[in-house]
């Protein structure tokens with residue numbers, strides 16, 4: 001009732017842009033960076049004809065947070081749900097957006113997300129439905145980070161021996177806009193950076209949020225950063241968190257909020273401050289030693305002029321390694337009353353140890369000692385058609401060795417690369433414990449936001465050190481929030497539960513782009529016998545491609 005199919009024709013291309021005022025090659029869609037915002041209603045079908053206008057590489061697009069119920073071939077993951085779309089070719093992504101919320105889309109082949117292939121996807125409630133909160137207007141902020149080194153150079157560095165790390169981003173972007181060579185708050189800073197002067201039509205001019213006094217606004221925030229964990233604050237305004245990853249949460253107040261790559265939130269704020277002034281919106285780096293200036297935008301109270309800068313300095317980002325601050329935010333997130341509850345028990349528990357390793361001199365990330373390298377044939381086809389030589393048939397380990405010390409640099413001499421799959425029983429309940437550990441250097445353990453495709457999971461809890469039997473009792477089975485991205489804190493563990501009820505092949509991986517590139521992920525598959533109508537174009541490569549050619553009688 002009331003739902004419809006929304007048709008789009010998109011062309012992906014490289015183009016010149018100046019996201020942070022410096023000219024650079026960016027990935028664009030229909031000449032736009034970030035790509036066009038998709039706006040739909042719950043229950044609608046999205047049909048996107050995506051044409052690859054890149055001259056020398058393939059492309060796919062992943063619809064982050066959309067579960068792809070019944071359309072696993074539209075998940076947009078190269079080597080997993082489909083073959084990369086070749087230059088000049090068009091692929092039809094056709095899927096249902098079944099649940100209102102704040103989502104986004106991005107490239108999922110090579111490091112194309114880092115190159116700027118992303119945009120927003122916003123799903124409103126269906127006709128006759130209501131959000132469980134009130135607001136007078138809304139804004140959408142898509143957050144990302146930006147490097148001056150080309151993504152091609154970054155990728156070659158990460159794949160080289162010795163490996164070259166990409167370092168910290170030059171600029172943080174809000175809706176694809178940042179300022180590298182100037183600052184709007186230069187007069188508050190003790191560096192020699194010059195004050196920005198914008199007329200407003202520049203590509204790198206900040207987007208101004210124009211508000212009326214005494215109204216409530218919804219701010220949608222999503223992070224598609226390649227690396228940075230972020231913190232967002234609005235000067236002098238409290239925020240009420242109401243949505244996370246397309247699921248309603250029990251509303252709670254904050255002065256600032258952390259947001260990791262792959263996450264999305266909605267917050268409400270009320271314009272109850274002095275309306276003759278404007279206020280900063282600031283976004284800064286968390287979890288890694290920040291070498292990147294804050295991104296700034298302006299909350300402009302009408303009819304005050306937008307060019308009137310706030311009189312006080314921008315909100316300060318909490319100290320990068322104040323993990324208690326981050327944990328206290330994460331621990332405030334609970335499901336809104338009436339949300340689906342998790343099954344009381346699990347049928348299978350998989351413990352995933354995250355380590356940084358060297359394998360034959362290459363720096364990699366490994367999960368239970370296996371660093372993921374994707375096969376040439378998309379799993380969705382090789383599993384469905386039992387092409388057993390397409391990938392490792394041995395299931396990856398369910399756990400790591402009992403005596404592994406997560407507090408010390410890894411001594412995993414037996415780490416390997418691999419592409420095995422966790423085959424999950426259809427409709428079974430699966431618990432995953434993500435176990436963080438020390439990286440290659442002593443006394444270093446980093447934040448990793450893990451993103452699951454094809455499902456929402458219940459976020460059952462976080463803890464310190466190695467997950468133990470005792471920790472099982474601390475899990476929240478009463479009102480855990482549904483999410484699609486879960487962070488692991490340094491030297492900690494994170495527990496989650498999901499039901500393997502969506503036929504398809506679904507990666508679960510660190511959303512930090514270089515970490516995924518270095519193998520930080522696993523692959524789950526379930527109910528493949530129920531997958532039907534995979535479009536031929538999704539499988540016209542690798543062994544599935546060859547099989548089809550044989551069937552044609554050539």
Ligand SMILES: O=C1O[C@H]([C@@H](O)CO)C(O)=C1O
Pocket residue numbers: 165356439440446515
């Ligand atoms: O994967 C990574 O590599 C570097 C560093 O560990 C080695 O240079 C870093 O900060 C990462 O997150």
